[in-house]
Structure formats: structure tokens, C-alpha cells
Amino acid sequence: MSQSADLSELPSLPMDEDGPVFAEPWQAQAFAMTLELHRAGHFTWKEWAAHLSEEIGAAQARGDPDRGDTYYLHWLAALEKLVAEKGLTSAAELDTRKTEWDEAARHTPHGEPIELGKG
């Protein structure tokens, strides 16, 4: 059993009285992926909290206004770094795959599911 994911250990997570809230679907996906990777034991919650804090801190140092709308941008950047550090998937792999999705999306007629390997 891995220890549970304590959301209160995370800096300034956007929440209401019922739990986390998301402005857009990709944010919920990034959130769920992080919880699932942690549950599978690929990193500890403490490691995750530290990476997220570091990312937010660095953004603030760069002058991020930190009004909450950029929170999940930092979340996504922290997750990309952590999975690379843990050797789960490299930055280069992510970049290549991102380009492939971009190409696939551009070549998919509207209304059809976007799949890799088209076009």
C-alpha cells in the first residue's frame, strides 16, 4: 500500500468545499494522471509536493502573477519534469509525441476521434 495522496500538502490547490475544481478538462486529466502515478508507486507524495512547490516558486520568481489561472500550467510542467527524472518517459519522447498528436489533430476531419498514425 502506498501512502495516501494528501491534497492539503500541495500549495494553493484550487478547491471549493467539495474538493478540487478545474477550469478546463486537461487540468483534471493532468491531476488524475498524477494521482494514478502516485497510487502505482512511481513517486511519493512528498516528492510530488516538492516538485510542484519548486515549479510554482520558480514561476513566481519569474514574475508569474499567480492569480490561480496558471496553477495547472505549473502542475503540468512539474509532472513532466518528475516523470523524466524518474525515467518513466523522457522530455524528448514527450516532445516527439506532442508533435505527433498535433499532426494527427490537424489531419483529422471534424467529428472524428483523433488517433495517431493518420495523415
Added chain:
Amino acid sequence: MSDHHHDHDAPLPDTVLRVKALESLLTEKGLVDPAALDVLIDTYETRVGPRNGAKVVARAWVDDAYKKRLLEDATAAIAEFGFQGRQSEHMVVLENTAKVHNMVVCTLCSCYPWAVLGLPPVWYKSSPYRARAVIDPRGVLEEFGVALDEEVEIRVWDSTAEIRYLVLPQRPGGTEGMDEEALADLVTRDSMIGVGLAGSPGGV
């Protein structure tokens, strides 16, 4: 129709592409279980976006002038509630009547009016739903417990990344004295996708 022409090959936002890249790589490597991910994301179904679709429908039921504006320019009429975001642009509202029943399909999360409805349910994203909704909409509706008269025409609308449809369900009978807030409680997500009807007062 809108005056604007929108390219259907519009690129996905950078963040969406990065999340898709992560998810597909981690899934292929067996590091995350996509089914577990789906279950988890499903629990956030009602946690994404302002989800004010039911309020929009209830107002259209009680206010004819609003309904007219909504059917003419859904994007602007929905924005009257003050939750216009870039994701709720180019909304089209389809009115269900005694003669016409509208239902909406699309397999893409980005083609779902999540700003008014929250996240799409897992079945909505499944290819069997999309394929069958087009071939046999009456059969799909029956599975959802919606039996329509033979004479009712069923129109199936394929969402795109640029046009998101919201179904305006018929106002249920026996709701004459109800106010907007009470009416909004009768408007289910499924009724706004067109795979359900609005609930009856006091019903389930």
C-alpha cells in the same frame, strides 16, 4: 448560422497536446491504467467549468424573449449569465419539440460543451455510442430509457471543435407554477445531450 467561417483543422491548445502526449506514453508503457484514469476523471465530471447549462435551459423555459435570443445566438445568450469563456464560444442551442428530438454526438472531449455541462461521461466518448447514435438513434435512446413516438423526427448532431451543441429539452408537464431555480433542478445533463428528457416534478 454564424457569419464566421471556422477552419475545422484548428490546432489543439499546447496544454491539451502535452497532456495527451503524457497520457498516451504512460499508458503504452503500462505505467498508468487507462481504465483507472477514466474512473478517476469521471468523479470530476461535475467539477470542471461553470456548468450552468441547467440554468440556461430553465430561463429559456420561463422567459420567451430569452429563449428567442438563445436560439438565435446561443453564445451571446449564454454569456448573459456571465460565464463566457473561450471554450463556450460558438454554442448552438437545439430546441426539442413535440415533433423533433435532437441528440448530440462526438468522441472528443474538446468537442463537448463542458463549460456548460462539465466533463463528458465515459459512454459519450466511446466509439460504440457515436457510431450507433448515427445509425440507430432510436435504439440508443431506448437504451437510455427514452421511448419517443414513431412520428417524432430524431436529428443527430455531430459536434466539432468549433461548434458545440446544447439541447434545449422540452419543459415537462405539471411545472406551470415552478420558478426558474426549481425548474433548473429538473434539467439533467443527459437531457442537454439529448439522450434523456427533463425530469418530472417530484419524479426521479
